[in-house]
Amino acid sequence: MRRLVPVLALGLSLALAQGKITVWTHFGGPELEWLKEQARTFERTSGTKVEVVEVPFAEIKQKFILGAPQGQAADLVVTVPHDWVGEMAQAGVLEPVGKYVTQTYLADLQGVAVEAFTFGGRLMGLPAFAESVALIYNKKYVKEPPRTWEEFLALAQKLTTGATFGFLYNIGDPYFNFGFFKAFGAENVFAKDAKGNLDPTKLLIGGEVGEKALQFIKDLRFKYNLVPEGVDYGVADGAFKDGALAMILNGPWALGDYKKAKVDFGIAPFPTPPGAKNPWGPFLGVQGVVVNAYSKNKTQAVNFAKTLVTGRNLVAFNQAGGRIPVSKSAVKQLEKDPVVAGFSKVFPLGAPMPNIPEMGKVWGPWGNAISLAIQRPDSNVKKIVEDMVAEIKKAIGR
Numbered sequence: 436m437r438r439l440v441p442v443l444a445l446g447l448s449l450a451l452a453q454g455k456i457t458v459w460t461h462f463g464g465p466e467l468e469w470l471k472e473q474a475r476t477f478e479r480t481s482g483t484k485v486e487v488v489e490v491p492f493a494e495i496k497q498k499f500i501l502g503a504p505q506g507q508a509a510d511l512v513v514t515v516p517h518d519w520v521g522e523m524a525q526a527g528v529l530e531p532v533g534k535y536v537t538q539t540y541l542a543d544l545q546g547v548a549v550e551a552f553t554f555g556g557r558l559m560g561l562p563a564f565a566e567s568v569a570l571i572y573n574k575k576y577v578k579e580p581p582r583t584w585e586e587f588l589a590l591a592q593k594l595t596t597g598a599t600f601g602f603l604y605n606i607g608d609p610y611f612n613f614g615f616f617k618a619f620g621a622e623n624v625f626a627k628d629a630k631g632n633l634d635p636t637k638l639l640i641g642g643e644v645g646e647k648a649l650q651f652i653k654d655l656r657f658k659y660n661l662v663p664e665g666v667d668y669g670v671a672d673g674a675f676k677d678g679a680l681a682m683i684l685n686g687p688w689a690l691g692d693y694k695k696a697k698v699d700f701g702i703a704p705f706p707t708p709p710g711a712k713n714p715w716g717p718f719l720g721v722q723g724v725v726v727n728a729y730s731k732n733k734t735q736a737v738n739f740a741k742t743l744v745t746g747r748n749l750v751a752f753n754q755a756g757g758r759i760p761v762s763k764s765a766v767k768q769l770e771k772d773p774v775v776a777g778f779s780k781v782f783p784l785g786a787p788m789p790n791i792p793e794m795g796k797v798w799g800p801w802g803n804a805i806s807l808a809i810q811r812p813d814s815n816v817k818k819i820v821e822d823m824v825a826e827i828k829k830a831i832g833r
Contacts, residue, residue, distance in 0.1 A: 455484040456736045459499070459509035461492035462756075469755040470513060473743055483735045496523065503528035503729045510736035513743060514563055514722040517551035521791040523725070524554045530726040533558035535737045543746065545779075548761035551721035551787035556630055561744045562723040564758035568604075568611055568684045569717070569781040570705045573698055576681035580703035587682075587706045591661055594681045603671035604684035606652065606662045606809060609801040611684050613718045614785070616640050616648040618711035623786045624797055635793035635831050640801065641824035649808045649816045651708050657812045687759060690774060702777025704784055716784035721761060796830035 462470055467489070474485035488509065490498065495512060496519050502508035508528070515523070523529050536558070541549060548562035572580055576594055581587035591601030605611045613624075621644045626637035640648070655662045672689060674680035676696040684705065693700055705715040724740040726733065742748060746764035753760055753769055759778045760766060769775040788794065804823035808814050 454732050454735065455486060456510040456730070456732050456739060457486045457488060458511055458513055458739075459488050459490045459495060460513045461490060461495060462513065463489070465755040466752065466758075469752050470743075473748065474739075477739050477742060481735065481738065483732070483739070485739060499523065499727075500526045500528055503727050506729065506731075508727055508729070510730040510732055511724055511726045511740050513724050513740075515560065515725050517560070517562070517721040517723065518788045518790050518794065520552060520554050520559050520725075521789075524559050525792070528728055529559045530728040530730070530733060530737070531557040531559055532561060532726060532737065532740070535741070536561070540741075543763050545761045545763065545782055547719050547782060547785060547787055548721050548723075551719065551790065552723050553631075554790055555632060560723040560725040561740050562721050562761045563744050563749060564752070565719055565721045565761050565778075565782055566686050566688065566759065567717040567719045567778065567781055567785050568614070568686045569778055570682055570703045571675070571685050571689075571693070572682045572701050572703065573675065573678065573680065574701055575678065575699065577701070580701060581706055584706045584709050588659060591682060592659065595661060598679070600661075600674055600680045602655075602661045602682045603666050603674055603680055604662065605668040605671060606655065606666055607802065607806050608668070609798060609805060610718055610788075612648070612652055612805060614684075614705060614715040615651050615708055615711075616644060617716045617786060618708050618713050619647040619651070620644040620712050621648070624789050624794065625791070633789050633791050635791060638824060638827060640797075641820055641827075645804075645820040645823070646816050647710065649804065649820060651711075652805060653808045653814065653816065656809050687757070687774060687778060690757070702774065702781070704781050714784055716786060717781065719782055719785040719787045721787060793831050797827050800826040800830065 460467065460470055471487055474487050477483065478485055495515065499508045499512060500523060544562055548565060549558065552558055552560040552562050570580060577590065581590055594601035621639040624640055625633040625635055626639055628634040671680065671683050672685065675683045675698065676692055678698060707714050724743055726736050726740055730736050746762045749760040749762050749765040750768050752758060753775065757774065759775050766775055766779045800823045804819050807819050808816055
């Protein structure tokens with residue numbers, strides 16, 4: 436009889452561990468295969484069945500928010516962008532995960548990644564990878580990236596010849612321009628309250644900061660003659676792929692096409708603009724794994740999520756699809772990868788896009804302000820910024 440006790444105990448422990456968790460993902464191709472392999476490994480080691488279900492990216496957020504309370508959503512999602520976190524957390528469908536992770540794990544993450552997935556003072560997901568814009572340069576024209584504004588301007592103007600362009604980017608888009616606002620003093624779009632939460636009543640992109648940043652963007656067109664009228668994302672991106680552009684602000688999503696076009700490129704931070712008080716630093720978009728607060732197998736869902744974001748597994752994920760991990764140990768292992776090395780130097784300079792729902796009210800007025808500023812050489816930047824702030828505050832209702 437005594438010999439049956441350990442056998443019985445083992446059987447009970449396996450039964451408790453068994454069960455099933457469902458994962459929703461928008462991954463495809465090699466990244467989906469990576470996830471399925473991780474699921475198979477977890478099944479073998481834990482005894483828990485993992486079902487991976489493909490869901491279109493555009494459908495995940497609303498489907499999860501509506502389905503989770505009804506028991507009709509996955510146990511975890513791989514992955515969501517951090518700027519969904521505020522809305523999902525306010526809906527009560529995200530399990531706070533800070534209590535499940537160690538300080539060692541947190542210390543291995545870039546600080547901006549932890550900030551990105553923090554809402555209401557709690558960690559609402561496990562950050563995995565990030566993206567931002569950076570100065571991408573064609574080594575045919577630029578042997579070493581410019582480190583100062585003076586070096587940048589001299590090089591960009593020299594290479595703007597009619598046959599080639601020195602510097603172009605999606606000048607009308609606030610996302611691509613945030614780095615200039617940050618350089619002139621905006622830590623983010625909103626300030627933080629005493630508890631460290633973003634406060635939508637405290638807008639940081641207006642006033643003197645907004646005026647200086649908008650004037651600089653305007654000067655890129657009318658004073659420095661670098662970004663002519665009609666340039667948008669498609670024009671700038673196309674010129675770089677065609678080998679007619681020396682430098683562009685763009686992100687890792689564009690690099691596959693640049694490789695196909697056989698452009699030999701490098702990645703660097705944009706130099707600090709003239710008169711700016713801080714270094715340039717872009718918006719950071721972080722994606723991570725979130726767990727359903729209504730999951731009936733929460734422990735196993737969290738355990739699977741934690742295996743996905745280990746440094747070793749994020750190295751394998753990078754090799755599957757090229758995403759840039761926010762794990763310092765993973766970056767160290769990938770230090771010979773020029774894309775990972777380049778963007779990993781840019782990420783700490785940036786700020787995570789606000790993850791509160793009010794940010795949705797900012798993009799429109801902000802974009803309109805930039806468009807108005809770069810329309811004419813005599814545009815009234817001060818008035819444009821004042822109108823932008825008033826419009827944002829009205830839209831937010833504060």
